[in-house]
Amino acid sequence: MTKRAESKYKIDRRMGENIWGRPKSPVNRREYGPGQHGQRRKGKLSDYGVQLRAKQKLRFYYGNISEKQFRAIYDEAIRMKGDSGANMIGLLERRLDAVVYRSKFVPTVFAARQFVNHGHVKVNGRRVNIPSYRVKIGDVIEVKEKSKQLAIVIESQALPERDVPDYIEVDGGTLTAKLARVPTITDVPYAVQMEPHLVVEYYSR
Structure with missing residues (x-):
């Protein structure tokens, strides 16, 4: 945290x-x-x-x-x-907490760090609780099944003020995300x- x-x-x-x-x-x-x-x-x-x-x-x-x-x-x-x-x-942008935030799984980058710390996130099927974990291109980040109904996750999905950038591929139905490429500064919103x-x-x- x-x-x-x-x-x-x-x-x-x-x-x-x-x-x-x-x-x-x-x-x-x-x-x-x-x-x-x-x-x-x-x-x-x-x-x-x-x-x-x-x-x-x-x-x-x-x-x-x-x-x-x-x-x-x-x-x-x-x-x-x-x-x-x-x-x-x-x-x-390859930090795990940054990818979780960009994917709109949580509303703020501060919440993303806490969300990862508390073990709500998996990378390639394995639980990772280190916010600074370095995500690689093609890694699959997912919200744990038990965590998908948390209020913070549901509320974040509905936030209108920001969109998912195109260097992250997100499946809103399964709450999974994949880093498609390393962004340049002009890509980052x-x-x-x-x-x-x-x-x-x-x-x-």
């Missing part, structure tokens, strides 16, 4: 953006940051500040991944061939602009 699920609404206001695109985001009501100093006029960010903000926004988006885990993903991305920022996005190249710049300072 995420360390700071209770703070996810503050994250939107701290970033100044509705990063998950939720209709109930507090940014839709109050554009200033949380806390007693939230309404102070904000100064212009330095280059470092812009890079840090981009890194925090991407890290928060995937359920507030720990800094250690996020740095490990960056380290792996720069060892791969091709664009390091694009590689980061590909690795993040972020609610706000993500800038992985700035994340690479931040870590490569």
Whole structure:
């Protein structure tokens, strides 16, 4: 379970953006940051500040991944061939909790981490309870039979505000999903602009 699920609404206001695109985001009501100093006029960010903000926004988006885990993903991305920022996005989207969220089995990425942790998900017929598990192309992810009638699953299927991206094939009847390909950043349905190249710049300072 995420360390700071209770703070996810503050994250939107701290970033100044509705990063998950939720209709109930507090940014839709109050554009200033949380806390007693939230309404102070904000100064212009330095280059470092812009890079840090981009890194925090991407890290928060995937359920507030720990800094250690996020740095490990960056380290792996720069060892791969091709664009390091694009590689980061590909690795993040292959996390099991991200695939469960994208497949609309649960309503939020925070719920996806908890859902996987509690053993409601199988990969290729075997129960996997590690949210950071790396899904491979062709892997079949399914909701356990006993978990298909959970209220959170039924409610998520009916959510109108987001669609399943085309790099994941979902069977809504059996609640199974398959990663068809590793997405590029333009494939990923972020609610706000993500800038992985700035994340690479931040870590490569």
